[in-house]
Amino acid sequence: xxxxxxxxxxxxxxxxxxxxxxxxxxxxxxxxxxxxxxxxxxxxxxxxxxxxxxxxxxxxxxxxxxxxxxxxxxxxxxxxxxxxxxxxxxxxxxxxxxxxxxxxxxxxxxxxxxxxxxxxxxxxxxxxxxxxxxxxxxxxxxxxxxxxxxxxxxxxxxxxxxxxxxxxxxxxxxxxxxxxxxxxxxxxxxxxxxxxxxx
Numbered sequence: 001x002x003x004x005x006x007x008x009x010x011x012x013x014x015x016x017x018x019x020x021x022x023x024x025x026x027x028x029x030x031x032x033x034x035x036x037x038x039x040x041x042x043x044x045x046x047x048x049x050x051x052x053x054x055x056x057x058x059x060x061x062x063x064x065x066x067x068x069x070x071x072x073x074x075x076x077x078x079x080x081x082x083x084x085x086x087x088x089x090x091x092x093x094x095x096x097x098x099x100x101x102x103x104x105x106x107x108x109x110x111x112x113x114x115x116x117x118x119x120x121x122x123x124x125x126x127x128x129x130x131x132x133x134x135x136x137x138x139x140x141x142x143x144x145x146x147x148x149x150x151x152x153x154x155x156x157x158x159x160x161x162x163x164x165x166x167x168x169x170x171x172x173x174x175x176x177x178x179x180x181x182x183x184x185x186x187x188x189x190x191x192x193x194x195x196x197x198x199x
Contacts, residue, residue: 007181009046014175016049021167024159032058032070032090033157038167058156067094067102069125070155073147079108086111090155112139125151 020038027033035054040047060070069092071077076088087108094102094110100118102110110117112131119125123133127148129141141149 003185004182006046007178007185009048010178011175011182013040013047013049014171014178017171018168018175020049020051021164021171025161025164025168028157028159028161028164030091030157031061031093032155033159034090035157035159035164054158056158056160058158060150060153061156062153063093064152065093066151067096067119067125068092068152068154069094070150070153071143071147072150073144075143075147078111078142079104079106080111080116081106081108093154111142113142114139117141125149 017038017040020036024035027035035056037052037054039050039052041050042048069077071090071092076090077092078086078088080086089104091104094104096119097103100120101116102119104110112118117131117139119131120133120138123131123138125131125141127150129143129149131138131140143149
């Protein structure tokens with residue numbers, strides 16, 4: 001693999017890092033968002049970047065709303081849209097509908113262990129994710145063992161804006177450096193070709 005190809009792969013990697021940092025910055029205010037980490041490694045084709053889920057959890061923010069919820073530990077809420085697509089999310093901002101289901105701002109329905117989660121009037125969700133009406137467990141959120149639920153709270157975004165800005169600047173500099181290397185190699189090759197023609 002020649003120098004231009006290596007430098008070109010470094011430019012692509014820098015652009016990917018920039019895209020990841022920009023995506024993280026765009027979600028600095030998105031509740032429950034876990035930042036995406038950019039992991040670099042070398043391959044036979046040059047430098048490559050892999051996207052990996054970050055482990056940084058956002059701080060809990062008290063809202064006082066009965067059906068806002070935050071997961072402490074691993075796991076996610078599972079929501080289903082009108083087309084039937086199920087998505088995992090850490091954003092636990094839900095509102096109780098007239099039929100007792102809980103929906104997020106996008107209109108997606110929160111799922112329990114037995115399909116759409118129904119919360120009767122005067123029911124509550126305990127720290128184990130169980131929906132308790134009176135003395136009866138109606139349903140439960142499918143959260144992993146060792147995790148718990150806190151109602152009346154939301155998990156803030158796990159993105160540090162300053163850190164992401166530093167990543168943006170670093171990616172831009174890496175791109176510019178690789179671009180200069182490509183230009184320098186190209187210029188040197190052109191000079192060699194011109195010298196060969198003169199001879």
